[in-house]
Amino acid sequence: MGFFEGVKWDLACAEAERHLTRLIQFKTVNPPGDELPAAEYLAEALRRDGLEPEIIASAPGRGNMVCRLKGTGEKPPLLLNGHLDVVPVEESQWKYPPFSATKAEGYIWGRGAVDMKHMVAMSLTVMLLAKRSGAKLKRDLIFAAVADEEAGGAMGAGFLVQNHPDKLKAEYGLGEMGGFSMTMAGQTFYPVQVAEKGICWVRLTATGEPGHGSIPNPESAPIKLACALRKLGHLKLPQHNTPVVETFLRRLSKHQPFPNSVVLKLLLKPSLSSFILEKLFPDPALATTFWAMLRNTANPTVLRAGEKTNVIPSVATAEVDGRLLPGQTKESFLAEVRAVIGDDLKIEVLNELTPTSADPNDPILDLIAQLIEKRDPGAVVIPNLVPGFTDATHYSKLGIKCFGFSPVKLNPEDNFKALFHGHNERIPITGFHFGVRLLAELVEVLAT
Numbered sequence: 541m542g543f544f545e546g547v548k549w550d551l552a553c554a555e556a557e558r559h560l561t562r563l564i565q566f567k568t569v570n571p572p573g574d575e576l577p578a579a580e581y582l583a584e585a586l587r588r589d590g591l592e593p594e595i596i597a598s599a600p601g602r603g604n605m606v607c608r609l610k611g612t613g614e615k616p617p618l619l620l621n622g623h624l625d626v627v628p629v630e631e632s633q634w635k636y637p638p639f640s641a642t643k644a645e646g647y648i649w650g651r652g653a654v655d656m657k658h659m660v661a662m663s664l665t666v667m668l669l670a671k672r673s674g675a676k677l678k679r680d681l682i683f684a685a686v687a688d689e690e691a692g693g694a695m696g697a698g699f700l701v702q703n704h705p706d707k708l709k710a711e712y713g714l715g716e717m718g719g720f721s722m723t724m725a726g727q728t729f730y731p732v733q734v735a736e737k738g739i740c741w742v743r744l745t746a747t748g749e750p751g752h753g754s755i756p757n758p759e760s761a762p763i764k765l766a767c768a769l770r771k772l773g774h775l776k777l778p779q780h781n782t783p784v785v786e787t788f789l790r791r792l793s794k795h796q797p798f799p800n801s802v803v804l805k806l807l808l809k810p811s812l813s814s815f816i817l818e819k820l821f822p823d824p825a826l827a828t829t830f831w832a833m834l835r836n837t838a839n840p841t842v843l844r845a846g847e848k849t850n851v852i853p854s855v856a857t858a859e860v861d862g863r864l865l866p867g868q869t870k871e872s873f874l875a876e877v878r879a880v881i882g883d884d885l886k887i888e889v890l891n892e893l894t895p896t897s898a899d900p901n902d903p904i905l906d907l908i909a910q911l912i913e914k915r916d917p918g919a920v921v922i923p924n925l926v927p928g929f930t931d932a933t934h935y936s937k938l939g940i941k942c943f944g945f946s947p948v949k950l951n952p953e954d955n956f957k958a959l960f961h962g963h964n965e966r967i968p969i970t971g972f973h974f975g976v977r978l979l980a981e982l983v984e985v986l987a988t
């Protein structure tokens with residue numbers, strides 16, 4: 541018997557929908573973020589039901605909200621996390637105004653609908669339902685709604701982890717990014733984020749003789765830099781199979797018809813994976829995503845050299861966005877980059893974040909699979925590695941096992957990747973209701 545037994549789900553989902561609508565209407569575009577009013581809105585809603593939320597501002601206007609519902613302490617706490625900030629919009633490209641939270645065509649439209657105010661609204665609802673049930677939870681339930689994720693989290697989860705670790709420490713953390721349904725060859729999957737890549741941003745510097753633009757110089761700084769970048773763009777760094785991606789590909793292939801069933805498994809063979817991704821994969825976007833899951837990557841992003849057209853500069857630099865697989869280090873990554881570009885250029889590290897990974901065989905994934913089997917029979921849960929980074933990078937420093945699970949049942953025609961940061965971000969209303977219940981059920985089984 542769970543403590544959500546008597547919940548009237550249609551009312552609970554309608555309540556969650558109202559909160560989501562209101563949350564989208566707070567314009568929390570980062571920069572500047574300005575998350576405080578949204579954090580206060582949540583605190584207000586929690587207080588109305590007798591909970592005791594705290595607002596922790598990391599800077600003026602940068603509000604974080606943390607709220608704990610005490611349990612019996614028989615099990616360690618569970619953290620629900622969502623970020624309140626959103627990425628900018630190009631308003632003219634939207635079908636409905638991006639901060640209107642318009643309900644139309646079966647969706648709620650707005651920036652933050654899936655990234656990730658829906659999780660904030662769902663977590664709020666679960667907290668309220670748990671409190672109203674009066675049940676004795678075996679774990680403390682912690683709800684954090686944080687600022688600044690889209691800019692790295694220094695003002696949000698990072699700030700909280702550094703300054704208020706005791707308010708957050710938990711066994712499990714549920715947040716970005718996963719629990720969205722995805723259909724491949726007629727089979728529905730629910731990827732759950734188990735791991736995310738780290739970063740190693742570097743600056744490459746090439747030097748050469750300066751000179752007049754009228755005299756050719758094949759050894760000039762700009763040309764040396766360009767040659768190095770060309771190699772980085774065309775030669776892939778070595779493949780590293782991580783436990784998460786092995787499980788991901790094996791499970792995916794097991795539930796796919798031929799030839800997908802064979803091709804997906806062969807991606808684990810470094811001698812074949814490049815050929816498969818380049819020649820056999822029908823969808824180039826999917827191919828590059830798989831590439832990022834199997835290898836460290838190094839993408840040149842910022843280039844600088846020269847001031848005048850007729851002067852050959854003596855220095856040319858490129859900033860490179862390096863991404864590291866779990867198990868990789870700054871040193872191993874730099875060695876791979878050196879092997880590609882040679883010894884000529886100077887490499888400086890600008891910024892680094894360690895990759896994180898939970899156990900792809902953690903029992904929580906079986907619990908999630910059992911719950912999904914009940915709500916969406918035949919669907920398969922797969923552990924996933926995300927090429928970007930989320931607040932999990934901060935929380936995992938506290939030893940929290942982070943899983944990306946902010947569930948939504950998408951329609952087969954919804955392109956999940958295009959919704960994230962894209963124009964016309966929206967969430968299917970029935971899929972959102974599905975998510976509210978699924979999240980509540982998972983909290984229920986974890987806390988009973």
Ligand SMILES: [Zn+2]
Pocket residue numbers: 623655656689716
């Ligand atoms: Zn996000």
